[in-house]
Structures are given as C-alpha cells and as structure tokens.
Amino acid sequence: MKNKETGRRVTGRISNKMITKNYKKKNNIYTKERTLIMFEEKLRSFIARIDGLKENIQTEEATKTSLIMPFFAMLGYDVFNPAEFIPEFVADVGIKKGEKVDYAIIIDNEPTILIEAKAVNEKLEKHDSQLFRYFGTTKARFAI
Numbered sequence: 001m002k003n004k005e006t007g008r009r010v011t012g013r014i015s016n017k018m019i020t021k022n023y024k025k026k027n028n029i030y031t032k033e034r035t036l037i038m039f040e041e042k043l044r045s046f047i048a049r050i051d052g053l054k055e056n057i058q059t060e061e062a063t064k065t066s067l068i069m070p071f072f073a074m075l076g077y078d079v080f081n082p083a084e085f086i087p088e089f090v091a092d093v094g095i096k097k098g099e100k101v102d103y104a105i106i107i108d109n110e111p112t113i114l115i116e117a118k119a120v121n122e123k124l125e126k127h128d129s130q131l132f133r134y135f136g137t138t139k140a141r142f143a144i
Contacts, residue, residue, distance in 0.1 A: 046074055054120050063120045064102065072115075077105060089114070091134040101134040114143045 050067060057063055069079045079085045089104035089111060105113040114134055118127055134143065 042074055046071065057120045060117055060119045060122075064117045067120060068103070068115065068117055072103075072105070086111075089138075091137050099134065099137075101138075104138070104140065111138045111140045112142065114138065114140045116144070 053066055057066055072085065073079045077085050084106055086104045086106060087102065088100045089102075090099070091101045091104075091114070092099050101114045102117040103115040104111040105115070116127065116130060116134065118124060132143075134140075
C-alpha cells in the first residue's frame with residue numbers, strides 16, 4: 001500500500017501512541033493528519049485483503065489467524081505478547097468451569113476487551129449469549 005502524498009510504501013504499525021507522540025514533528029515524522037491518512041489506507045488495504053481471503057476461510061481457527069490477529073496487530077496490539085493479548089482467556093461462569101473467551105486484551109493487568117471468534121461465514125446472532133456470559137464474569141469494558 002502506498003501513501004497518497006509521498007508515494008512511498010506504507011509499512012509498520014500505526015498505533016494511538018504513534019499518533020499522539022509524533023504529530024508535532026514536521027520533517028521526517030508524519031504529522032497527526034498524515035498518520036491518520038496512513039492508518040485509513042492500511043485499513044482499506046486490510047478490508048480489500050479480507051474480501052480476497054474470505055472465500056478460502058472455512059473455520060474459526062482460520063478466521064482467527066487470517067483476520068482477527070492481523071486486525072489487532074494493525075491496531076498496534078502485540079498479538080504475540082501474552083501479557084497484552086491473551087488467547088483462550090479463562091472466563092468461568094458460575095459453577096461452569098473451563099469457559100474461555102478466544103482473546104482478551106489486557107491493559108494495566110486487567111482484561112479490557114474480550115474477543116470471541118467464530119468462522120467468517122457463521123451467523124453471529126446465535127452466539128450473543130456466549131459473549132454476554134463471558135463479559136459478565138470479567139472486568140472487561142468491551143466485548144467483540
């Protein structure tokens with residue numbers, strides 16, 4: 001993917017940290033507006049990638065590795081750091097033990113975002129109660 005203004009190939013992660021840290025610098029570092037434009041371009045490229053891949057993605061595991069993990073990596077999360085992005089996060093419900101949500105994003109040692117994955121071709125409505133149960137048993141503020 002190329003930056004519209006510079007024509008250079010856009011690489012690397014763009015995170016909120018980068019946006020707020022670098023927006024004041026003008027020369028070699030992108031301004032806040034340019035950083036946001038670059039992020040928008042990366043997002044559009046990711047959406048196009050999904051359109052090209054989704055016919056070949058048949059399982060939940062394939063959805064997680066092909067779509068979910070790359071998406072959160074694009075947002076700036078370290079998906080390979082279990083202190084930040086925990087796979088199979090335990091979210092036991094009452095007496096039912098062993099309940100696990102697919103991913104939990106940890107901020108300040110607390111689960112903040114829960115992510116429950118399903119295959120890309122599966123209807124999500126029939127799984128609402130599952131995510132709701134996980135959400136109700138943790139301190140997470142968001143559930144996806």
